[in-house]
Amino acid sequence: MPFMLAQKHAGPWAYMTAYNRVNGTHASENPFLLTKILREEWKFDGMIMSDWFGVYSISHALNAGLDLEMPGTNKWRTLNLVSRAIDARKVTVRTVKARAGKVLEMVKKCAAGAPEILDGDGRERTVDTQESKDLLRSVAAQSIVLLRNEGSILPIRLSKNNKPKTKVAVVGPNAKAIVLSGGGSAALKASFFVSPYEGIVRALEEAGKREGVDVEVTYSEGSRGMSYKTMPSLDYDIFTPSGERGWIASWHAHLDDESMQAREEVYEEMLVDETRIFVSVDHPKGITKRWTMKLRGQLKPREKDCLFEFGLTAAGRAKLWVDGKLIIDNWTRQVRGEDFFGCASIEEKGTFEAKAGTKHDILVEFCNVRSPADGDEDEMLMDSNPGVRLGGAPVEDSDELMANAVQLAKDADVVIAVVGLNSDWETEGYDRTTLALPGRTDELVSKLVAANPKTVVVTQSGSAIAMPWAESVSGHIHAWYLGNASGDAIADVLFGKQNPSAKLSLTFPKREEDIPSYGHFHSEDGKVRYAEDLYVGYKHYQHRNIKPIYAFGHGLSYTTFELKDLSLSQPSITGSEFSLTVSLNVTNTGTITGSEVVQIYIAAPTTSELSHPLLQLKGFSKVKDLAPGETKKVEVVLDKYAVSYWSEMYDTWAVERGVWGVKVGTASDKLPLEGTFEIVRGFEWKGI
Numbered sequence: 001m002p003f004m005l006a007q008k009h010a011g012p013w014a015y016m017t018a019y020n021r022v023n024g025t026h027a028s029e030n031p032f033l034l035t036k037i038l039r040e041e042w043k044f045d046g047m048i049m050s051d052w053f054g055v056y057s058i059s060h061a062l063n064a065g066l067d068l069e070m071p072g073t074n075k076w077r078t079l080n081l082v083s084r085a086i087d088a089r090k091v092t093v094r095t096v097k098a099r100a101g102k103v104l105e106m107v108k109k110c111a112a113g114a115p116e117i118l119d120g121d122g123r124e125r126t127v128d129t130q131e132s133k134d135l136l137r138s139v140a141a142q143s144i145v146l147l148r149n150e151g152s153i154l155p156i157r158l159s160k161n162n163k164p165k166t167k168v169a170v171v172g173p174n175a176k177a178i179v180l181s182g183g184g185s186a187a188l189k190a191s192f193f194v195s196p197y198e199g200i201v202r203a204l205e206e207a208g209k210r211e212g213v214d215v216e217v218t219y220s221e222g223s224r225g226m227s228y229k230t231m232p233s234l235d236y237d238i239f240t241p242s243g244e245r246g247w248i249a250s251w252h253a254h255l256d257d258e259s260m261q262a263r264e265e266v267y268e269e270m271l272v273d274e275t276r277i278f279v280s281v282d283h284p285k286g287i288t289k290r291w292t293m294k295l296r297g298q299l300k301p302r303e304k305d306c307l308f309e310f311g312l313t314a315a316g317r318a319k320l321w322v323d324g325k326l327i328i329d330n331w332t333r334q335v336r337g338e339d340f341f342g343c344a345s346i347e348e349k350g351t352f353e354a355k356a357g358t359k360h361d362i363l364v365e366f367c368n369v370r371s372p373a374d375g376d377e378d379e380m381l382m383d384s385n386p387g388v389r390l391g392g393a394p395v396e397d398s399d400e401l402m403a404n405a406v407q408l409a410k411d412a413d414v415v416i417a418v419v420g421l422n423s424d425w426e427t428e429g430y431d432r433t434t435l436a437l438p439g440r441t442d443e444l445v446s447k448l449v450a451a452n453p454k455t456v457v458v459t460q461s462g463s464a465i466a467m468p469w470a471e472s473v474s475g476h477i478h479a480w481y482l483g484n485a486s487g488d489a490i491a492d493v494l495f496g497k498q499n500p501s502a503k504l505s506l507t508f509p510k511r512e513e514d515i516p517s518y519g520h521f522h523s524e525d526g527k528v529r530y531a532e533d534l535y536v537g538y539k540h541y542q543h544r545n546i547k548p549i550y551a552f553g554h555g556l557s558y559t560t561f562e563l564k565d566l567s568l569s570q571p572s573i574t575g576s577e578f579s580l581t582v583s584l585n586v587t588n589t590g591t592i593t594g595s596e597v598v599q600i601y602i603a604a605p606t607t608s609e610l611s612h613p614l615l616q617l618k619g620f621s622k623v624k625d626l627a628p629g630e631t632k633k634v635e636v637v638l639d640k641y642a643v644s645y646w647s648e649m650y651d652t653w654a655v656e657r658g659v660w661g662v663k664v665g666t667a668s669d670k671l672p673l674e675g676t677f678e679i680v681r682g683f684e685w686k687g688i
């Protein structure tokens with residue numbers, strides 16, 4: 001019940017309602033959720049806002065307790081519509097004042113907490129200090145999960161092996177890619193970024209100097225087009241004539257709100273340091289409803305002559321010129337696509353002959369009016385989700401890249417393959433249609449392993465992925481999306497600067513058919529039925545006795561640990577003030593300092609007449625920096641949340657009497673310690 005714990009312990013200032021209906025009523029106008037539960041039962045006194053464009057009524061939402069319609073360009077809460085609702089006595093002035101009052105209270109809290117932002121110019125800024133960079137790197141490294149380490153191939157160690165030099169092959173489409181985070185609301189501007197390739201090369205240079213080993217690093221993308229749904233980002237390939245990263249955006253008002261003719265004079269100008277520009281409602285104040293934005297920059301010089309392919313996507317309409325030549329027309333007529341929350345065109349592509357060492361002039365002209373498309377002959381003003389994206393890369397032959405990667409692997413002493421997903425595949429407003437990695441990724445990994453058994457795989461994704469090659473690789477770490485310091489963090493784990501201690505927060509299944517929602521992951525007649533019932537995540541795999549590739553909570557270390565001496569503070573508990581302390585000793589039985597996460601799972605009484613998951617994680621604790629041979633005592637206190645279930649019959653939280661089981665270990669499938677306690681009398685409770 002994390003949502004309840006957030007309210008109980010964190011004291012949030014605001015809640016956001018979802019888009020969906022709950023029991024037939026939209027969350028944004030659901031009085032049971034917003035008033036009865038949140039405000040009355042949980043005593044929440046902050047602000048409640050909608051998700052973006054997630055309001056579906058005037059009076060229902062106001063009366064239910066929704067304070068703020070987002071994103072601010074109101075569709076429902078206009079002066080005219082609210083006044084009509086008041087006149088029709090569908091909502092009272094008192095209710096409107098109460099909703100407005102909560103918004104003003106939030107404004108006052110924010111103003112008191114950050115007056116410099118309130119009084120500032122509204123521009124986005126980043127705190128970019130060495131201290132913050134070190135923190136980003138440390139947190140990222142601690143998030144990496146060591147999934148497999150056969151023959152202790154990790155950490156990678158350089159040694160003088162009677163060869164003139166040690167060869168390390170870095171392979172894969174994600175090695176040099178900008179993979180910071182998921183897409184949509186998860187994506188933020190980055191003040192800097194270290195790619196896996198950059199981090200690995202830097203670490204190898206340092207290790208080579210330290211060990212006196214001559215290191216040669218080779219690189220191959222492996223196969224083009226396997227990692228991206230759209231052309232790769234050009235965030236670090238577009239520069240201004242003065243050398244700043246990014247391009248100059250000039251905004252142009254139109255002759256009037258309905259005109260498609262842009263004025264020549266510049267309305268506003270700014271530097272934009274990204275090539276996927278989601279304007280949303282952040283256009284210049286006072287500009288006409290229809291406007292044009294021109295983006296000018298220069299393409300980073302190529303090392304050799306090449307055919308360069310561009311991709312242009314627009315939630316609106318756009319054209320691309322290179323050195324004054326029209327390369328892509330995504331303006332005249334469009335085909336609808338998925339980007340920008342389903343409001344954009346498909347990616348239109350075009351090529352240009354790039355010359356070695358030459359800065360080619362780039363111009364993108366974008367207008368916030370969507371063009372006609374087949375089956376949709378009307379133009380549309382994109383007043384809420386306008387945006388444009390330019391991507392690109394040199395044209396490469398996929399088979400040649402694959403063959404080159406395999407040859408590099410054969411010639412190398414060790415291979416580091418960096419593969420996975422990115423913000424194209426994992427983003428807001430879009431569901432993945434498969435767990436499989438894109439394109440020929442699996443083929444690439446399998447061929448690399450066959451060419452060189454000393455292959456270490458680095459995967460990047462924010463959710464489960466299929467890995468048919470998982471049991472054939474020697475070493476495997478999962479790096480999620482690590483943000484700015486991705487490359488340095490990955491290198492820290494690969495080369496032993498950071499001993500991994502993270503655990504999987506989800507299950508990696510062997511087959512798509514094994515996932516809990518398989519077969520019913522869709523809606524019928526506008527309804528979604530949660531047919532998996534209580535058996536979500538790891539609970540499903542245990543309930544069905546399905547063995548995954550890697551279980552929930554799994555994560556290895558470069559050292560080993562022993563758990564022993566399990567003790568429960570109360571073998572028998574009477575009364576409603578439930579508290580149970582679980583204690584045990586953890587010993588580092590390996591040779592290097594490391595950290596381990598102790599996980600505590602609870603099993604309901606076998607005498608229960610209700611359906612319960614076999615085991616449920618109810619507590620965990622991380623033992624940090626345990627030296628070789630050192631033992632530390634771990635204590636975890638469980639409260640009533642650990643033994644409660646929601647009773648639909650009595651509309652309350654309930655605790656069953658009986659003998660409960662406790663299992664303790666380092667993963668959901670590695671639980672060596674067991675114990676029991678008895679709840680003599682069951683009880684019920686409400687609130688938090």
